[in-house]
Amino acid sequence: xxxxxxxxxxxxxxxxxxxxxxxxxxxxxxxxxxxxxxxxxxxxxxxxxxxxxxxxxxxxxxxxxxxxxxxxxxxxxxxxxxxxxxxxxxxxxxxxxxxxxxxxxxxxxxxxxxxxxxxxxxxxxxxxxxxxxxxxxxxxxxxxxxxxxxxxxxxxxxxxxxxxxxxxxxxxxxxxxxxxxxxxxxxxxxxxxxxxxxxxxxxxxxxxxxxxxxxxxxxxxxxxxxxxxxxxxxxxxxxxxxxxxxxxxxxxxxxxxxxxxxxxxxxxxxxxxxxxxxxxxxxxxxxxxxxxxxxxxxxxxxxxxxxxxxxxxxxxxxxxxxxxxxxxxxxxxxxxxxxxxxxxxxxxxxxxxxxxxxxxxxxxxxxxxxxxxxxxxxxxxxxxxxxxxxxxxxxxxxxxxxxxxxxxxxxxxxxxxxxxxxxxxxxxxxxxxxxxxxxxxxxxxx
Amino acid sequence: xxxxxxxxxxxxxxxxxxxxxxxxxxxxxxxxxxxxxxxxxxxxxxxxxxxxxxxxxxxxxxxxxxxxxxxxxxxxxxxxxxxxxxxxxxxxxxxxxxxxxxxxxxxxxxxxxxxxxxxxxxxxxxxxxxxxxxxxxxxxxxxxxxxxxxxxxxxxxxxxxxxxxxxxxxxxxxxxxxxxxxxxxxxxxxxxxxxxxxxxxxxxxxxxxxxxxxxxxxxxxxxxxxxxxxxxxxxxxxxxxxxxxxxxxxxxxxxxxxxxxxxxxxxxxxxxxxxxxxxxxxxxxxxxxxxxxxxxxxxxxxxxxxxxxxxxxxxxxxxxxxxxxxxxxxxxxxxxxxxxxxxxxxxxxxxxxxxxxxxxxxxxxxxxxxxxxxxxxxxxxxxxxxxxxxxxxxxxxxxxxxxxxxxxxxxxxxxxxxxxxxxxxxxxxxxxxxxxxxxxxxxxxx
Numbered sequence: 079x080x081x082x083x084x085x086x087x088x089x090x091x092x093x094x095x096x097x098x099x100x101x102x103x104x105x106x107x108x109x110x111x112x113x114x115x116x117x118x119x120x121x122x123x124x125x126x127x128x129x130x131x132x133x134x135x136x137x138x139x140x141x142x143x144x145x146x147x148x149x150x151x152x153x154x155x156x157x158x159x160x161x162x163x164x165x166x167x168x169x170x171x172x173x174x175x176x177x178x179x180x181x182x183x184x185x186x187x188x189x190x191x192x193x194x195x196x197x198x199x200x201x202x203x204x205x206x207x208x209x210x211x212x213x214x215x216x217x218x219x220x221x222x223x224x225x226x227x228x229x230x231x232x233x234x235x236x237x238x239x240x241x242x243x244x245x246x247x248x249x250x251x252x253x254x255x256x257x258x259x260x261x262x263x264x265x266x267x268x269x270x271x272x273x274x275x276x277x278x279x280x281x282x283x284x285x286x287x288x289x290x291x292x293x294x295x296x297x298x299x300x301x302x303x304x305x306x307x308x309x310x311x312x313x314x315x316x317x318x319x320x321x322x323x324x325x326x327x328x329x330x331x332x333x334x335x336x337x338x339x340x341x342x343x344x345x346x347x348x349x350x351x352x353x354x355x356x357x358x359x360x361x362x363x364x365x366x367x368x369x370x371x372x373x374x375x376x377x378x379x380x381x382x383x384x385x386x387x388x389x390x391x392x393x394x395x396x397x398x399x400x401x402x403x404x405x406x407x408x409x410x411x412x413x414x415x416x417x418x419x420x421x422x423x424x425x426x427x428x429x430x431x432x433x434x435x436x437x438x439x440x441x442x443x444x445x446x447x448x449x450x451x452x453x454x455x456x457x458x459x460x461x462x463x464x465x466x467x468x469x470x471x472x473x474x475x476x477x478x479x480x481x482x483x484x485x486x487x488x489x490x491x492x493x494x495x496x497x498x499x500x501x502x503x504x505x506x507x508x509x510x511x512x513x514x515x516x517x518x519x520x521x522x523x524x
Numbered sequence: 525x526x527x528x529x530x531x532x533x534x535x536x537x538x539x540x541x542x543x544x545x546x547x548x549x550x551x552x553x554x555x556x557x558x559x560x561x562x563x564x565x566x567x568x569x570x571x572x573x574x575x576x577x578x579x580x581x582x583x584x585x586x587x588x589x590x591x592x593x594x595x596x597x598x599x600x601x602x603x604x605x606x607x608x609x610x611x612x613x614x615x616x617x618x619x620x621x622x623x624x625x626x627x628x629x630x631x632x633x634x635x636x637x638x639x640x641x642x643x644x645x646x647x648x649x650x651x652x653x654x655x656x657x658x659x660x661x662x663x664x665x666x667x668x669x670x671x672x673x674x675x676x677x678x679x680x681x682x683x684x685x686x687x688x689x690x691x692x693x694x695x696x697x698x699x700x701x702x703x704x705x706x707x708x709x710x711x712x713x714x715x716x717x718x719x720x721x722x723x724x725x726x727x728x729x730x731x732x733x734x735x736x737x738x739x740x741x742x743x744x745x746x747x748x749x750x751x752x753x754x755x756x757x758x759x760x761x762x763x764x765x766x767x768x769x770x771x772x773x774x775x776x777x778x779x780x781x782x783x784x785x786x787x788x789x790x791x792x793x794x795x796x797x798x799x800x801x802x803x804x805x806x807x808x809x810x811x812x813x814x815x816x817x818x819x820x821x822x823x824x825x826x827x828x829x830x831x832x833x834x835x836x837x838x839x840x841x842x843x844x845x846x847x848x849x850x851x852x853x854x855x856x857x858x859x860x861x862x863x864x865x866x867x868x869x870x871x872x873x874x875x876x877x878x879x880x881x882x883x884x885x886x887x888x889x890x891x892x893x894x895x896x897x898x899x900x901x902x903x904x905x906x907x908x909x910x911x912x913x914x915x916x917x918x919x920x921x922x923x924x925x926x927x928x929x930x931x932x933x934x935x936x937x938x939x940x941x942x943x944x945x946x947x948x949x950x951x952x953x954x955x956x957x958x959x960x961x962x963x964x965x966x967x968x969x970x
Contacts (some may be wrong), residue, residue, distance in 0.1 A: 086708040087687055090720030091681075093708065098722075098743035105731060108717040148712050154747055176866055184806075194729055201723075202707075204689060205682040233535075236651040237847045239531055239659075240684030244652060262539065263650075266594050274536030275648070276544075279854035282862040285549060297544035301600055309865050367869075384915035400846035401837045402685045408725035420753050421786035425811075487553040513885045 082188035085141045088202040093149065096195050100159045103515050107192035109429050110201070113407075118399035122494040123504065125219050125483055126175040126187045127250045128211025130473055132204050133464060136168040139200060168196050169392055169396055172464035175432075176474070178215075178253055178483035179459060180490065182506050185432045185447055187212075189460060194411065201406050210243060214250035217371075217396040222255035223495050225376040229386030231273050232259035233366055233396025244465075247394040253479050255487065260388070263521065268476055275301055281308040288317050292325070297332040304337045304363060306349070315349040319356030334362035334385070342367070343382035349382040370397070371497055389503070417519040426512055426521055432459040440489050443454035447464055448509035472502070531587040534596070534648040539595065539609075541909060542641050546605045552858035554640035555798055555875050556647070557632035558654055559853075564845035568629065569950065571665050571929055572621040572633045574657025580652050582614040585646060594800040612643050618910035621878075622920070624699055625660075626927035626936065628952050631878045631893055632639040633658075635906060640857065656689060657851050660696035663842040665818075665933055667835055668701035669941050670821040671963035675832030677719045678705035679812055680840025684958045687793070699925045705803040706834070714922055721747060725752040734763050738771070738776060745776040749810060752781045752795070761795040765802030780808035780831070790815070810834065816843070817943055825937040856891050872958055873965055878905040887937050894955035 099105065114124060135513045141149075146160050155163075170192020181187055188208060190197045221230055232251040235244035250265030258271035265272035278295055284290035287309065295302045301326070306314035315335065322332050337345050342365045351363050365377070366388030374387050391397060406415050407425045413428035426447065433456030448454045462470050493500040545551065557686060560570060587595075593604050601609075616638020636643045646854050652682040667676055694710030705718035711718035713948035722740055730736035733755065741748045748771070752760035762780065766918050768778050783791050788811045811823070813836030820833050837843060853871045854862050861873035874895065879892045879902030894900045908916050939946040 083687070083824070084709050084712075086712060088680070088708055089681060089706040090708050090718045091706065091722055092720075094720055094727045094740075094744050094747060095722050098726065098740045099729075101740045103744040104618075108725070108729065110725070122664075139787055145712075149708075154717070154744055197723060198861050201725075202682045206684065206686065209683055210685050234669075235533070236548045236648045237536060237655055237850070238652060239656050239685035239841070239846075240688030240692055241649075242688050244533065246686055260535040260537065260694075262534055263530050265536075265598070266530075266532060268593070272598070273913050274538075274540055276537055276643075277554070278543050278864045278866065279554070279644060279862075280541045280544065282854050282864060283554065283857040285544075293548045294544045297547040298540050301540060310912075339865065339869050348845050356933040381761075395846040396843075397686070400685075400841040400843050404683070408728050416725075417723045418728060419755050420724065420784065449558065466596070479549070507787050 079268055083135055083138065083203070084145065085139055085199075086145050086346070088199065092199045092201060094154065095508055096199055097159050099195050099198070101156075105193045105195060105272065105404055107191055107405070108197040109410035110190045110197050110406050111409050111430065112188040112204070113186045113405060114183055114401040116183045117503075118402065120499050121216065122496070122500045123182060123216070123342045123490065124212055124402070125215040125254055125367065125486070126179045126181055126212055127177045127215035128208045128246070129177050129188070129463065131176050131207040131211065131246070131474070132188065133172070134404060135203055135207060136172070136200060136464065136467070137199045137469070139168045140164070141166065155190055163468060166195060167467065168192065170196050171462070171466065173460040175459050176461065176462050176479070176480040176482060178486060180442070180486045181432070181459070182445060182504050183510075184426065184506055186430050186460065189429065191367060206402065206407050207401055208456070211246050211250045213244070213396045213402050214247045214393065215254045215483070217393055217399070218251040218254035220371040220497060221374055221387070221393070223487060224497060225378060226388060228378075229364070230256045231388045232256055232393060233259065233388035233390035235261040237391040237393035240368060242254035243394065250478065253476060254483050271366065274302045276305050278305065278308045283303060284355065287314055291321060295325050295330050296328070302330060302332050303334045304332065305338065307337050307339045310354065311345045312348050313339060315352040316356075318468060319352060319358060320507055322356070322358055332358060332361050334364055334386075336364045337363065338367040343377050346382045346384045353520065356357060362386065366390070370390070375497060379397060382495065394506065399418070400414055403443060405423045415515055415519060417516060417518065426508065426510065427515055433457065434459055441491050442489070442504070444505035444507060446507045446509050447512065449512050449515065452509060452511050454509065529581055529584065529649070530591065530614050531585055531645075532591050534645065538645050540600065542609065542645055543601055543605050545641050545644070546608055548962050549603075550861050551639045551641060553637055554643040554854055555856035556636045556643050556852050556875065558634040559632045560629055560643055561849040561851060563949070564848065566945050567845060568942070568946045569662070569936065570658055570848070571624045571661040571663035571700055571932070572625045572627055572658055574654045574692070574753065575623050575909065577653040577657065577692070578634065579618070579875050579915060579919070581649055581653060582618070582646060582913070583915070585612075585614045587612065598745065599910060612641060612645065613913065614638065614646060616642050616910070617908070617912065618917050619906040621905050622907065622925070622928060624925040624932060626888070626932045627642045627878070628891060628950050628951055629873065631891060631956075632876050634907065635875065637875075648819065651850065651852050655848055657692050657696045659842045659845075660693045660839065661700045661929070663699065663845070664697040664700035664702055665838055665929065666817040666943060667728070667820055667833070667839070667931060670817045670943060671824060671833060674824075676702045677808070677832065677834045678702055678707065678839060679834035679836035681707040683837040686842035690840065697839060699922060700929050701926065702749055709744065716922070721749045723846035724751065724754045727751060731805045733760055734767060737764065738767055741771050741776050741778070743889060744775070748776060749777050749782055751779065751784065751864040753783050753785045753791070757783060757791045758798065762802075765798060765804060767806055768802070768823050778804060778807050780796050781807065782834075783811045784813040785927070788830065789823050789826045792828045792830045808832065812836070814838070814886060821943060834881060844970060861961055863962060865966065872954065873961055874958065879903065880905055888950070890934070890951035890953060892953045892955050893958065895958050895961065898955060898957050900955065902968045
């Protein structure tokens, strides 16, 4: 699925603005920053993701001849501008938080410095890529925190919002700590472990459950996880116990079962008892069916003997918070800081850096957003990732990002780890010089 | 963006089931139906969309050599099966509701009849395509009903869940009655009108608003819609009045302005007054900024003089209902009806048809879901669209679907047109023979 991405997967206004910048001879360096204004209600933190996709997009940005022809036919663009657009490549600098890093509201997680046409034209797609992966990594992290040590699998592709969402959700969930996905293409594209056995239709197509179970076990002997809720869960579990010795004689081990409906805690307990009595103490119980982090926590709190969870729709659509209030805003042009004043949407001007302060035990204590270059204690989070359009390092392996996310989640303060909103949000301070600059710009005429 | 779609954009279990069907020699005709179990809370109807994408997918379904290699390396599949998988094409029959048709819970809107491996393997992607387009067309229809006669533009690509979501959302919104989209690629792919002028960054990059306005007007003289809320909306409107005569002398007409923040009704009234006094009575006011169907209705109810609305995130993510409880279920195999009994997820068995009954004035009165072939009055909604893997007709033009949706929305009963939940949901009856069949299957042993 690594096709060249169309440069015209963008908003038309990026191109009308570029026509105007071209006519006005405006090509000085612009600095844009991506940030989330405020966390969605009830969320305590976000997990940065999608940077690799952004860098890939910037590297291959190019308007093709066919695309130029379409723009010509669409009207409104001059020939000299279209010629320049055909030559446009991204040659700017990028600073960003490494994927898997925890962050908070009003903190820039990516900064682009480039001649304004380059920095402007990439806005729409850059937003789409950073927004979605960050949205899903942040959602997935909540299930990871709710179910420590459990097998968590992304089941969401079918209700994800299209192909790219399904694939990027599998990646973001794995990055945040999931064990794998059901989506085969995500295994191919990202090397994520892929899981899956059977649907209800497989059971129903057979004359009875026992033939379905045996048929599957003999076809996929290394992967015998049987779906047992099509008709009657406990009766199906008893059937599994009855056929297990016959399969064992053929060298086939029943690895586990999947429950997908009803009172999962009650069924899991009943099935566990049937299996333990029936010589299948090693068989695991996996559950699925409209799960989210809250239901997973509830099942575990109730002591349900469930070993793993398939989480689908709630994960891939981030159903409780299906978007982030994110923006990619101009902060500086031609060396001068800029600020939008629009009511309720004002931004912090200038090139900024985020400094994280840790307690003695390594727990993050608070962050300070300051102007770049302002002497500040704390650990700077934005790191250079691209200079003059070229990556400063080879693409990071997904495993590295996953390890970073695990470390970041493990050292979060306990009140932020909770699914409930923290009594007080994580503290993000705006440094005094940045506040002063914002005030100064507010007093300037426009 | 019309690349060949990977056949492995699917759940692994489709392939493990296919391995088992292959080993068991199961290749009889299976009938699967796609339906939405229940409408999302607060919704009164849904609008079918995405069929064209499904048919395109079915036509080109093929597992490539590279994909077979990946499956071989992944393990668990036999060589004879992989050889058969490489030959697998979709050669089945498809019946479906035409795109733009209104429908309700428990009504099949697509039925596939094909040898079980073919009908099974397409499940995940078929769900993803029908689900998302139907989700967005249904959401968009609410804004269309809330703002009759107004210009509605899809602004959502940046926060849509990935590239495909942004493109399909533009298409679904246009189908449901929007006037166009900001997404250039959607104009290329689907021939949808594309709209756009400028962002705040364009204004901020200039030394002052007046130079930004004049610069844009001279670069894009046919498309002068100026964004006026960057600093102070009313002062910016006065600047527009001041520069309009100068631009008019150059042959440039200010077509309108866009408001993107603050109290949109109050700003629109103030700007309208400034323009009417200032000789710009013809200039239109377009608004955007976290709008949805509720805010649009509220603005219009308050008499805000707004001519058009850009609706973004709420539309492209269907933020109040980011998914539908849809399913693609086996209803018949080898000539025998099938039924899943899973608690809370039981299905109506057999090949079904939906019959719509209309009142004398053409308003839909109720629907009946019956077994196909059962003699029934009413208008059958599912129509044949593919036979033996081939379309029965050329792809329908988007304009036709849009006209159908407009007709369907206009004749909806008033209580269903409301944004509020209807006092009573639209009546969908299950025909007696279908009920009897379901009961009969419940009594059979498994």
